[in-house]
Amino acid sequence: MRLRNRRDRRVAAALALGIALAVAAPLTAGASQPGRSPAAADPEAVGQYEIRSKSAPSERSAIAATGVSIDEVKPDKLVVSADRSQARELRTLGHELKPLPAPSREPSASAAKVFDFPSADAGYHNYAEATAEIDRLVAAHSAIMHKQVIGKSYEGRDIVAVKVSDNPASDEDEPEVLLTHHQHAREHLTVEMALYLLREFGDDYGKDSRITQAVAGREIWILPDLNPDGGEYDIATGSYRMWRKNTQPNRGSSHRGTDMNRNWDYRWGCCNGSSTSPRDDTYRGAAPESAPEVKVVADFVRGRVVDGKQQITAGIDFHTYSELVLWPYGFTTGDTAPGMTRDDRDAFAAVGRKMAASNGYKPMQSSDLYVTDGSIDDWLWGDQKVFGYTFEMYPSSNRDGGFYPPDEVIERETSRNRDAVLQLIESADCMYRSIGKEQQYCAD
Incomplete structure (x- = not known):
């Protein structure tokens, strides 16, 4: 029934979408052609x-x-x-x-599919559909959910945060957890992860003891879509474009977009872990937080400092693909560095490995893959002392769909992270409990 209703809405929107496509300015990445690089x-x-x-x-x-x-x-x-x-x-x-072959989903011949997923992947939510689903869930579960617009993307789309708590209108003295999604445009499964979590919290509150305790004892912030402009551009032709960045122009260049996960204001551009060229997928931007979407989220996180103390204690930034649980630092290959003690690192690793044992991902420090700088996890810890992780979701390989896994796997692969997310929420009051040092670090 949901898919039928969505198709009806798409047909109704076809004319407006066709007009929008006609006037949209092309970016520098061309549309994918099935079976070709x-x-x-x-x-x-x-x-x-x-x-x-x-x-x-x-x-x-x-x-x-x-x-x-x-x-x-x-x-x-x-x-x-x-x-x-x-x-x-x-x-x-x-x-x-x-x-390697380009994504193989054929675009639909229907104008209704413009700015939408290929028909074979209709189970994914575009920006309008995701917004409608978020609004529906918040309205259905208003006793534990509150939505707020925290800012705008470069193209003016809302960036929203949904607070999940047993008293969502009040700022309680409880550990806060940050769950962010979709920094990179082509990683659409992460938006589905956010929608899954909202459904789980809403539908299972009062029925499932872990969900009920998580909502009662924590303030959970779900940010479903940090890069709505890039996500919409990636599917603007009704096919896939392999777009990664946001869509803001770069002064002096015909190449648009900044890699949002190289634009955070901690060790930005320090260590050859990002690009200075606007052409590149890993372009770090003209300055830290020059991407408006990064600035919006960073301001939101800084706004959670109350009486000099950051209320957010832990978080997960969802990406695809490779099935990994990553923790900072990314800018250095050292296990410890200024701002990261051995106990900090050991707590990161202990919680990360436990979550990975649950979802079947591989756990490691981010720089064990390769060096990155200006990432959200490095900023969350280095600047705000938030235990921030990255989950690289399904699949493990390009052979299983890469950035564009079929919509048939959405429920399976989002629910796969249920226990791991709850583990982090449950650990958020004292991450050092994982290494037996709660008395040293968390005693009142």
Whole structure:
């Protein structure tokens, strides 16, 4: 019934969407063609390539320094997203690249599918559908949910936070947990993760003891979509474009977009873990928090400081793909660094490994993959002392859909994280309990 209603709404919106497409300004990444690497058709379009390599983190960091995004790391190979120029640079550096097929979902012939997912993936929610579903859930569970608009994207779309608590209109003295989704445009499964969590909290409150206790004892902030502009651009043709960044223009360049997860204001641009070129997928922006969406969320987090104390104690930033649980730091390969003691690191690792044991992901420090700088997890800990994790969701491999897994897996792969999310919520009052040091760090 839900899918039928959604199709009806799409047909009703077809004319407006068609007009919007006609006037939309093209960006620099071209639309994907089924069965072909986009970069093979358009020198500025992004395609995926396989690099056969038993690489070490230092070699992967060198590859990332060319401006490509590393999408998958396996013992004997890497998968990267690159345009033709970047692929040529990697070959010059001695890497052998195998082009991978572009996402294979065929666009619909119907104008109603413009600015929407391919018909085969109708189970995914575009921005309008996700907004309607959030509003429906908040209205149905108003006793424990409150939605607020915390700011606007570059193109003027709402960035919202939904507070889940047994007293959502009150600011109680309870640990707060931050759950963020969809920094990278092509990672649409993360929006479905947010909608799943809202449904679980709403439907199971008062019925499931863990959910009830989590809502009663914590203030949970769910931010379903940090990059609505990029997400809409990625599906603007009714097919997939492999877009990663937001869509803001870059002064002096025809290339739009900033990689939001390289734009946070902690060790920004410090360590060769992001790009200075607006062309690149990992472009870090002109300055820290130059991406308006990053500034909105950072201001929101800073606004949770009450009487000099940050109320948010832990969080998860959801991404795809690779099935990983990651913790900071990303800017350094050292387990400890200024601002990260051995006990801090051990608590991060203990909780991270326990969550990974639940959802079947692989746990590791972020820089064990490759060096990044300006990431949300590094900022949350380094600037705000929030235990921030990244979950790289399903699949583990490009072979199972990469950034575009079929909609049939949505329920299975979102519910897979239920226990892990609840573990973090339950640990949020004292993360050091995981290493037996609650008396040292958490005693009143």
